[in-house]
Amino acid sequence: MLKDRFDALREKSALVHNITNYVTVNDVANIELACGGSPIMADDIDDAPEITAICGGLNINIGTLNKNTIPSMFAAGRKAAELGHPILLDPVGAGASTIRTETAVKLMEELPLTVIRGNSSEIKTLALGSGTTKGVDADIADAVTEENLEEQIGFAKDFAAKAGCLVAITGAIDLVADSETCYVIRNGRPEMGRITGTGCQLSGMMTAFIVANPENKLEAAAAAVAAMGLAGEIGWSRMEEGDGNSTYRNRIIDAIFNMDGETLEKGAKYEIR
């Protein structure tokens, strides 16, 4: 039950080390606090491995990667691997530039990732070695739809098998898969795409969910995705005349802050395939 995954997170202290972009980092920190986790940011090579060591999991987001932070991602990743900590990779913009694609592929190859979370274009880039990422947003041609759902579920499971980790492809319909099981989640609102960083926030929160649920990682990842989508719905329902994307951002994080396992279970729209 997704409920149990959120309850576990609320009961525990899930310390997450984030090496993430400076665009959305504040919202990532606040949503991790909102869900019951505890964020730390550290991206210097002399700092990152030690910080990872005192945390429970590592969230690597390449959104504003640079020559100083890339080595830190690998160093922290190796330390996390050594300690058996879960590692999430958010390959922001993979497919949009060579360095993003290559870094994401190399992180995938060299680190024992727990989960990769991205939009459909980013994930296709990692799976196929090339993609059609339109900047940091997914290309519509790659989107998961009701029409291609069967095929996309197969793709997600196959890629999970090949990558040896969980795969979360998020968009209008979200897929969270290991090699055998795929959660198909239909929460969320299209307006979430008009806020910067809802994907980054989800990755941060998902890491906290997995840290708190070491025995149920797939369900934990699915719970994080459903929680984010549901928060998008709850946040939208609280929008007033004149509110826009900046206020919507606050309302989504607020909705996570006020959410509990029961609300999540009741509001989650998912099937297991």
Place this chain on the structure above:
Amino acid sequence: MLKDRFDALREKSALVHNITNYVTVNDVANIELACGGSPIMADDIDDAPEITAICGGLNINIGTLNKNTIPSMFAAGRKAAELGHPILLDPVGAGASTIRTETAVKLMEELPLTVIRGNSSEIKTLALGSGTTKGVDADIADAVTEENLEEQIGFAKDFAAKAGCLVAITGAIDLVADSETCYVIRNGRPEMGRITGTGCQLSGMMTAFIVANPENKLEAAAAAVAAMGLAGEIGWSRMEEGDGNSTYRNRIIDAIFNMDGETLEKGAKYEIR
């Protein structure tokens, strides 16, 4: 008509590459999304030129420039120039330190800028080679006022001619000029100065406006300035007892999110001189 410039932006996808400061970057991204644009941030030398290539325009903001990002500004700028993309320069703090002044001047000299947007002290620094910038805020001695308006319009046109690009000087009264025409815009609220980054936000949004209006760059830049000022007025009208600058920030971005061309045309207070 300013209306047409906003309508064009709402209809198109204007992908903007931002090399900007980490202080206000999140708000820049959200206001670009609010106005109908699409932001990408990338500032590593190995990433920036490729990211620029997939975008429609480049927004260079030197607010927290450093030895890693300065070369990226030039490299991305050269790539944008090569591809004929519009380039905006926001010379944050030019006049406040040698490296800021020199970098801004060099960017102006080496890149075929489309527009320079700054406060009066920053622009004076670029025009005269020296300035009295008080940190990142304009010196009151440099301000555009009703008393010195004629002279300031002349200065803006002359500097536009000399720099070979549009010039936007923003403050209580905003001037947006090419060598022959100057929009004088009187939207906005003084309280906008109590929020960090309204200037940075305007620069990001202006780049999106220009990307969407390649045939009407001057009018597009003026439309962005009027839209920002009008959003400041609309946002302020929605302030409730106890609200302050943090909420005001959200309300301004929200106002852009909800604005359309017609609202802009009706609310814009400008004359063409």
Place this chain on the structure above:
Amino acid sequence: MLKDRFDALREKSALVHNITNYVTVNDVANIELACGGSPIMADDIDDAPEITAICGGLNINIGTLNKNTIPSMFAAGRKAAELGHPILLDPVGAGASTIRTETAVKLMEELPLTVIRGNSSEIKTLALGSGTTKGVDADIADAVTEENLEEQIGFAKDFAAKAGCLVAITGAIDLVADSETCYVIRNGRPEMGRITGTGCQLSGMMTAFIVANPENKLEAAAAAVAAMGLAGEIGWSRMEEGDGNSTYRNRIIDAIFNMDGETLEKGAKYEIR
């Protein structure tokens, strides 16, 4: 009177140079603007000393320190020292990694700090050379409580004497001490810990308070702490059904924006020991 310290800040222009982390930097800038100060951020070695020179005080926060910004902290600190500007050190995460601890200790040893502000674990780390910092949050074992208050006041005064500067230990009960006098402040709400960066914001605001009150630094530091806690109370009282930590963040900054010296004096809960 704390009132006078806030009134002085409202009347003056207190330009603060911040070398701070990219997680909470936007909120730091907005709260400095809210309280009547004026923020500038600059962390490149070629920029920081000059920017410090035009400011009134320097706020050094090691939250996302790296090999580029650490030398800038020292260079700006030396320039500030040379000019007699107040310097605040916020040793974020001291005790959590070697580089954080060593950098904070070295900054403390090499710069004539005006005040060190941190949580109890960070301050213990600096005082004792080792600590039990749990990431960027204080260990509960280090907390100031009614039970150990006498002892903690003694510790704060001793450390202030040893460090040769003011010491502000913030948590459920806040202590602001020099070697002889300790303000014990009981404002604030536990929910403030669910927002990222309330400590960073306080450090930024405290620097502005001290810049505006050169003759009353201890009282100015105490006024900043009381103002932050009171803003947490006022902000919380304005929370509506469904609001969470993201909105709470805005409401706290808003409360500072609307606060005046009289409100502070009336709402501050403190004793001098």
